[in-house]
Amino acid sequence: xxxxxxMKSEPTTFGIDNLKAEKVSPWDGVRNYQARNFMRDDMKMGxxxxxxxxxxxxxxxxxxxxxxxxxxxxxxxxxxxxxxxxPKSKVESPTWILVDIQFKEKFKKIVSxxxxxxxxxxxxxxxxxxxxRLSIQPVSKPHYTHIVALAHGD
DNA sequence: GCCAACGTTGGC
DNA sequence: GCCAACGTTGGC
Numbered sequence: 001x002x003x004x005x006x007m008k009s010e011p012t013t014f015g016i017d018n019l020k021a022e023k024v025s026p027w028d029g030v031r032n033y034q035a036r037n038f039m040r041d042d043m044k045m046g047x048x049x050x051x052x053x054x055x056x057x058x059x060x061x062x063x064x065x066x067x068x069x070x071x072x073x074x075x076x077x078x079x080x081x082x083x084x085x086x087p088k089s090k091v092e093s094p095t096w097i098l099v100d101i102q103f104k105e106k107f108k109k110i111v112s113x114x115x116x117x118x119x120x121x122x123x124x125x126x127x128x129x130x131x132x133r134l135s136i137q138p139v140s141k142p143h144y145t146h147i148v149a150l151a152h153g154d
Numbered sequence: 155g156c157c158a159a160c161g162t163t164g165g166c
Numbered sequence: 167g168c169c170a171a172c173g174t175t176g177g178c
Contacts, residue, residue, distance in 0.1 A: 008176090032161075055176055113177080131159035133175050 003042065004144035006050040006061070006127055007101070008135040016051050016063045019103045024068060027098045028076040029084040035136040040071045040097040042138070049101060050139060050147060052127065053110070060112035061147055069100035107151040121146050 007027065009015050019025055030036055049065040073094035076084035089095035117128045126137040139147075 010176095034161095059177075130177090131175095133160060135175090 001044075003044065003047045004050070004139040004141055005038070005043070005047060005067075006052050006137045006139050007065070008052045008054045010055045011053045011062075012056065015053055015056075016103075016106050019051065019063075019065060019101065020106055022103070024100050024102045026069075026075070027101050028074050030074070030098060030135060031084065031086070031096065032135060035134055036095075036097055038136045038138065039099050043067050043071065043099050045070065048144060050144065058110050058112065060110040060114075060116065061107070061151070062110045063106040064104040064148070065101045066104055067099050068102040071097045071099050074098045109151065111147050111150045115150065116147070119146070119150070 009019075011017070014025075027039070030039065045067055047067040049067065050061045051063045051065050053059060053062050073091070074084070074089075074096035076082040077086040077089040077094065077096040078091055079085055084096075086095060113127070116122050116125060122128065122143055125139065125143050126132050126134065
């Protein structure tokens with residue numbers, strides 16, 4: 001069964017344009033257990049992803065991606081040079097797990113957070129809840145479908 | 155830059 | 167295991 005997700009990124013660090021350029025990218029640097037658990041336990045190849053930009057000028061859903069790998073250890077946790085290096089994560093018992101995300105589409109017009117919050121069809125979506133800092137969130141199929149329709153419509 | 159919300163750490 | 171202190175996220 002295909003599931004639907006929202007994954008946050010900061011365009012100053014790694015945004016939709018970086019993903020488009022790389023085509024497929026390991027979603028590294030996630031250092032939150034709940035977000036990790038979604039990648040490790042719940043994501044399956046073929047799952048569909050809303051790519052979201054935060055901490056920037058235009059906040060909102062900016063495009064689409066797809067899960068294209070099984071979960072595997074986040075290599076950046078073992079890399080002393082990486083800002084995501086975590087000395088507690090051992091190669092033999094990795095703490096941090098990720099999946100590869102493939103670029104699918106960049107929206108011509110973003111679906112902004114304010115649009116999402118104002119849309120009665122999107123009531124209850126996690127990203128619109130105050131204090132929702134989780135960088136990976138499950139999205140219901142109707143919400144996913146509606147956001148894609150908003151991006152492709154008007 | 156502010157600050158509310160939230161996760162993590164560490165003393166006890 | 168509690169909880170205060172601290173750090174981070176992220177919208178505004």
